[in-house]
Amino acid sequence: MRYFGPDILTVADELTEAYVEIFTAPPWEHRDPEATRAAFGERLRTDARRPGFRAILAISDDGKLGGFVRGWTTEAPFRTDRVYGKVTRRLGADRVNEFLVGAFEIDELGVRPNARGSGLGRRRLYAATATATPPRPAAGRGC
Template sequence: MRNFGLDVLACADELTDAYVEVFTAPPWEHQDAEVTRAAFRERLEADAYRPGFRAVLAMAENGEVEGFVTGWTTQDPFRTDRAYGKVTSRLGADRVNELLVGAFEIDELGVRPRARGTGLGRRLLSALTADAPTGRAWLLTWSQAHDTLAFYRRVGWQEPGPVPGDESDIVVFLSPG
């Protein structure tokens, strides 16, 4: 496994290939591969400049990315783009500020199908969160990604309860401890 900061952009093509393979397969098979490729590449090129950005990639001998995890430190004010509004609706603004702002945010975690079941996802997640500011990390995922939900629960991540009446399609997890 290799740690990256902004230098992850030097292997952006390989990382993007792995991302597309992971996030256009079930349960995300409804995603168009080329749209997914373009959107991820654009996000990566911006996200690499976020405060505290880090990535860990597991590389095969042939240079392909077998697995990856990216993230950064969640800033104040809490974002409202992408699915962040759903996070605020799910937890409430006060809990978002208490639990998430200042913590390390896992943005993407993926393991290619051929490398699944080897513990790679757990190792990637542990490697990236080992130095999380204040020892706190968080992530969100889609409520219909049942294998993903099971994985996070199995490795000890906790779900803070939603505010009453929340009907969001996302689930928030907090790192163990």
């Protein structure tokens, strides 16, 4: 297991290849591998600069990346792109600010097909969240 912050870009090529293999296979087989590669590479460069960014990669003894998890600290104001607007509509702005802003947010978890069923994804998820800072308590609430 290897931990990365903004230095994730030092292994961007390996991570991107794993991402493309994972996220152009079923049920995402309709995705174009080259477009997926380009979009992920751009997103990774942006995400690596987010406050609290970290990624945990599973690298086998032979150096092959088997899986990953990546995320960051959720900032205020809460985003509205991707699925964030739907989250705010469902939870309400007050709950979003109370429970999500300041918490560690898992963006993506991926496991290559040959490593699936081994618990690798669960171990990456646990490692990413085990040291995450919990969200701050809302004003007037005890811990």
